[in-house]
Amino acid sequence: MSAPLLTLTDAGLYCPDGDFFIxxxxxxxxxVITHAHADHARPGSASYLSAQDGVSVLRxxxxxxAQIDALPYGDTQQIIGVRLSxxxxxxxxxxxxxxxxxxxxxxVVSGDYKTAPDPTCRPxxxxxxxxxxxxxxxxxxxYRWPAEQEIFEQIHAFWRENQEVGLATVIxxxxxxxxxxxxxxxxxSIGPIYCHGAVDSMNQRYxxxxxxxxxxxxxxEETHKDAFCRALILAPPSAQRSPWTRRLGDYAGxxxxxxxxxxxxxxxxxxxxxxxxxDHADWPGLLSSIEATGAQRVLVTHGxxxxxxxxxxxxxxxxxxxxxxxxxxxxxxSEESESKTNV
Amino acid sequence: xxxxxxxxxxxxxxxxxNRKLGALRDYFSTAAPADAAWAVHFLVxxxxxxxxxxxxxxxxxxxxxxxxxxxxxxxxxxxxxMAETLALLLPPPAESTPxxxxxxxxAVLARLGSLAEDEKRAALVNAWQSxxxxxxxxxxxxxxxxxxxxxxxxxxxxxxxxxxxxPAATVAHRLMGDWTPSAEFFQQxxxxxxxxxxxxxxxxxxxxxxxxxxxxxxxSITDWQCEWKWDGIRAQLLRRQGKTYLWxxxxxxxxxRFPEISEEAERLPEGTALDGEILAWKDGAVLPFALLQQxxxxxxxxxxxxxxxxxxxxxxxxxxxxxxxxxxMPLSERRKYLAEILERLFLPRHILLSPMVEAASWEALxxxxxxxxxxxxxxxxxxxxxxxxxxxxxRGPWWKWKINPHTVDAVLIYAQLxxxxxASLHTDYTFGVxxxxxxxxxxxxxxxxxDEEIREVDRFVRNHTLERFGPVRRVxxxxxxxxxxxxxxxxxxxxxxxxxxxxxxxxxxxxxKAEEADTLERLKGMIQExx
Numbered sequence: 001m002s003a004p005l006l007t008l009t010d011a012g013l014y015c016p017d018g019d020f021f022i023x024x025x026x027x028x029x030x031x032v033i034t035h036a037h038a039d040h041a042r043p044g045s046a047s048y049l050s051a052q053d054g055v056s057v058l059r060x061x062x063x064x065x066a067q068i069d070a071l072p073y074g075d076t077q078q079i080i081g082v083r084l085s086x087x088x089x090x091x092x093x094x095x096x097x098x099x100x101x102x103x104x105x106x107x108v109v110s111g112d113y114k115t116a117p118d119p120t121c122r123p124x125x126x127x128x129x130x131x132x133x134x135x136x137x138x139x140x141x142x143y144r145w146p147a148e149q150e151i152f153e154q155i156h157a158f159w160r161e162n163q164e165v166g167l168a169t170v171i172x173x174x175x176x177x178x179x180x181x182x183x184x185x186x187x188x189s190i191g192p193i194y195c196h197g198a199v200d201s202m203n204q205r206y207x208x209x210x211x212x213x214x215x216x217x218x219x220x221e222e223t224h225k226d227a228f229c230r231a232l233i234l235a236p237p238s239a240q241r242s243p244w245t246r247r248l249g250d251y252a253g254x255x256x257x258x259x260x261x262x263x264x265x266x267x268x269x270x271x272x273x274x275x276x277x278x279d280h281a282d283w284p285g286l287l288s289s290i291e292a293t294g295a296q297r298v299l300v301t302h303g304x305x306x307x308x309x310x311x312x313x314x315x316x317x318x319x320x321x322x323x324x325x326x327x328x329x330x331x332x333x334s335e336e337s338e339s340k341t342n343v
Numbered sequence: 344x345x346x347x348x349x350x351x352x353x354x355x356x357x358x359x360x361n362r363k364l365g366a367l368r369d370y371f372s373t374a375a376p377a378d379a380a381w382a383v384h385f386l387v388x389x390x391x392x393x394x395x396x397x398x399x400x401x402x403x404x405x406x407x408x409x410x411x412x413x414x415x416x417x418x419x420x421x422x423x424x425m426a427e428t429l430a431l432l433l434p435p436p437a438e439s440t441p442x443x444x445x446x447x448x449x450a451v452l453a454r455l456g457s458l459a460e461d462e463k464r465a466a467l468v469n470a471w472q473s474x475x476x477x478x479x480x481x482x483x484x485x486x487x488x489x490x491x492x493x494x495x496x497x498x499x500x501x502x503x504x505x506x507x508x509x510p511a512a513t514v515a516h517r518l519m520g521d522w523t524p525s526a527e528f529f530q531q532x533x534x535x536x537x538x539x540x541x542x543x544x545x546x547x548x549x550x551x552x553x554x555x556x557x558x559x560x561x562x563s564i565t566d567w568q569c570e571w572k573w574d575g576i577r578a579q580l581l582r583r584q585g586k587t588y589l590w591x592x593x594x595x596x597x598x599x600r601f602p603e604i605s606e607e608a609e610r611l612p613e614g615t616a617l618d619g620e621i622l623a624w625k626d627g628a629v630l631p632f633a634l635l636q637q638x639x640x641x642x643x644x645x646x647x648x649x650x651x652x653x654x655x656x657x658x659x660x661x662x663x664x665x666x667x668x669x670x671x672m673p674l675s676e677r678r679k680y681l682a683e684i685l686e687r688l689f690l691p692r693h694i695l696l697s698p699m700v701e702a703a704s705w706e707a708l709x710x711x712x713x714x715x716x717x718x719x720x721x722x723x724x725x726x727x728x729x730x731x732x733x734x735x736x737x738r739g740p741w742w743k744w745k746i747n748p749h750t751v752d753a754v755l756i757y758a759q760l761x762x763x764x765x766a767s768l769h770t771d772y773t774f775g776v777x778x779x780x781x782x783x784x785x786x787x788x789x790x791x792x793x794d795e796e797i798r799e800v801d802r803f804v805r806n807h808t809l810e811r812f813g814p815v816r817r818v819x820x821x822x823x824x825x826x827x828x829x830x831x832x833x834x835x836x837x838x839x840x841x842x843x844x845x846x847x848x849x850x851x852x853x854x855x856k857a858e859e860a861d862t863l864e865r866l867k868g869m870i871q872e873x874x
Contacts, residue, residue: 141410142418142431261431263355264423264767268794273356307417314411 005082005100005107006133008322013109013133015100017081020049022098022109032084034111035095036061036176049077051086053122054094056205057176073122089113090124091279092177093206099127108293109133114278115285116148119184120177120211124281126292133322134290136303137280138258145258145282151275152185158254158273159190159232168228168251172271175199175236177279178256180206180213183234188214194228195219196235196244225249240271258282290317346374347382347444348477351484354492363494367502371533378444380524383532386499387518390488391448394455395463397425400487403464407471408432420814423762426483430476439475445524452485497735507533512547512734519594520544545579545590546616546662546670547734551724551741558705558744561725568674568728569700569708570659571720572743574632574830575622576639580604580656580694581663582611589621589656597621600639603649603693604656610688614666617681618732619658619697629719632844633832657697658685659724662732670732677732715746721829722746748827749843749869751861752852755822756782758804759815761789769804769816770797772848774826776839778863782820785839785866786828791848823855824848831869841866 012024027044258278761770775782
């Protein structure tokens with residue numbers, strides 16, 4: 001039997017036959033990037049390969065001098081001994097699953113993915129493969145997302161309630177991906193929408209890539225507090241404990257994350273309301289995606305690795321854990337570090 | 344039960360006191376009395392006897408959710424709350440029951456205990472299938488006995504008072520003591536006039552705030568009565584209609600637990616209510632709290648324990664005299680009544696007058712307070728001589744001026760995941776001190792850190808685990824914390840040979856290395872100082 005297509009090294013997930021890394025956590029010569037969140041796209045590598053849709057947001061993360069090559073979804077590229085292609089993961093704009101093929105054997109690395117609808121990125125496409133490397137951030141059966149429409153109704157009701165008592169509504173969410181997904185789903189007839197700088201710069205990248213988002217205004221030091229009492233303001237989680245919020249006057253805060261499904265997490269956030277909307281697949285989403293790949297072997301990374309592996313084994317699949325340095329287990333902490341790098 | 348579930352969600356989804364108050368008031372104003380009575384029961388923290396054990400709940404819950412037991416347990420450890428885990432895991436409900444709260448409690452919940460196992464299971468599964476998610480969560484909270492929703496007793500009283508148009512003190516008093524949740528009870532609770540007074544009903548306790556400013560800020564010491572602050576069980580002793588009732592501050596009837604006090608109380612005049620502290624008391628001196636605790640732990644009080652750990656009620660106030668409520672009288676008057684009554688008891692041994700601390704100046708009082716530890720007291724109490732006996736905790740008339748706690752620097756050696764608000768974070772810590780070149784565990788502490796610090800320690804724990812034993816992680820012994828505690832005792836049950844009272848983290852000693860932490864010898868030295 002020949003060597004496995006992908007192996008884990010100190011620098012990250014490595015493909016020896018193609019001499020490239022996928023989402024490496026140390027600088028390497030060639031990095032294939034699944035998406036532009038901080039724990040997957042780290043600076044310092046000599047060259048990067050990204051899905052075409054993701055180039056603009058990745059450029060924002062890596063700076064003007066990084067060497068970034070683009071590959072449209074579905075196009076195949078021969079890299080030394082393997083054929084590589086990228087396929088929509090439905091996580092954020094430009095997020096990709098990496099398909100690697102060598103002599104008929106196919107591996108797919110999911111990166112982060114979700115199966116719920118999102119108008120700001122291409123939907124997840126299951127790819128048939130022999131080995132599937134899946135994330136497991138929400139890999140427990142307690143995680144089952146409510147319908148998206150229900151969540152937007154809750155956000156809108158919260159916004160209106162706050163308007164009635166003259167409070168600004170601040171929605172704390174990831175500045176890359178989550179914020180744009182919320183923006184695209186908001187009912188703009190309720191009131192004006194403002195954005196924190198970190199969210200605003202990501203909005204620009206989305207608009208440059210051709211994603212249509214409703215009009216928003218940047219919160220600046222000059223904006224008068226009175227402007228906010230009917231408004232909804234989108235801000236990264238790190239802004240919650242910063243002096244920035246003083247610009248807004250009195251406000252009621254909501255936090256948007258899959259973790260908000262759990263009361264403990266919601267109460268720790270010390271916000272008025274938690275809204276359950278995630279960029280990741282829930283338990284049924286993970287299981288149906290794994291099944292749709294037809295993979296006989298599943299490697300489980302960041303999140304609830306142990307229970308996920310055991311569950312898959314009990315279902316007759318070959319499953320193993322893969323200890324990566326993606327920040328699944330740190331949940332809320334990674335959300336903060338993500339947004340801090342954007343501010 | 345829908346209305347109650349909605350109330351729960353409203354309370355749970357806000358951190359603002361005013362919104363909580365509004366939600367409670369709305370509920371009490373509109374709910375049927377039979378339901379509102381149960382709502383009060385649960386909201387003030389009264390529970391029903393636990394009717395289902397957690398083993399049964401896990402097994403039946405996992406089966407109803409269609410997952411194996413091991414996966415159910417994984418989920419529970421991620422959520423940190425059994426009721427919520429169940430609510431999240433059960434399949435979407437078939438219907439949303441319109442039946443009221445009192446039905447579910449009286450006709451289902453209260454009867455679970457008398458059912459055979461399979462009937463019990465069927466009743467539970469049927470309840471789950473009848474309820475929407477919101478109701479299910481509340482229901483699960485009720486069956487697990489873990490109903491808490493972040494409203495204080497005081498807030499519930501305020502909401503009831505507003506809903507009924509009554510003074511809060513009236514509602515607080517009517518909520519004291521022994522009552523059964525029923526429509527009649529709730530109607531009496533909010534009745535404009537009198538209501539029928541329960542003979543056993545105690546008065547709400549009056550509580551003191553800790554003194555933060557120097558005592559000089561209180562004006563002249565001649566306006567104040569000073570007493571020792573006892574470290575025992577605060578209690579109210581009632582003698583009415585030829586019967587004796589001894590209530591603890593937790594509103595538990597403890598008459599039987601302290602037969603010496605109850606017997607002597609028979610000699611009290613009819614219509615008397617005294618406020619005091621139950622202490623382990625021998626030869627005119629207080630024994631350490633740990634001994635009292637041992638006695639409380641006993642199911643049966645044999646002659647040996649009664650002999651080894653006798654008790655006394657050190658009384659410091661009188662609330663009812665000859666059947667009249669005297670709480671509005673000034674303290675100086677009440678003290679006179681109290682002294683008279685105790686004098687007439689003739690050589691009491693178990694109902695005593697708590698002595699005043701005589702001090703001519705604040706300096707003299709401060710000096711007396713320094714001797715608290717050798718007397719086994721927690722410090723001194725300051726009460727305005729003209730103060731009436733109020734309700735609950737108020738700033739101004741009464742203050743407690745405690746001595747500073749003991750402190751030692753100790754090393755974090757074990758960590759465990761917390762529950763509830765702290766689920767999925769390592770917040771339960773075990774600390775060690777040095778002995779013969781090894782760290783010996785001596786205390787567990789859960790409180791004292793900020794949320795920010797908790798997150799930081801959690802990250803440290805995850806990245807510096809040396810070993811795991813189930814939920815417990817042994818970590819690299821490098822973090823040093825100052826641990827504060829109130830009392831210290833020899834103990835044969837602990838490996839360290841000592842037990843400390845109310846340990847908590849006073850601060851994180853970033854400036855100290857593990858080697859600089861304190862030793863077991865120093866802790867043992869503290870026991871010497873105390874006695």
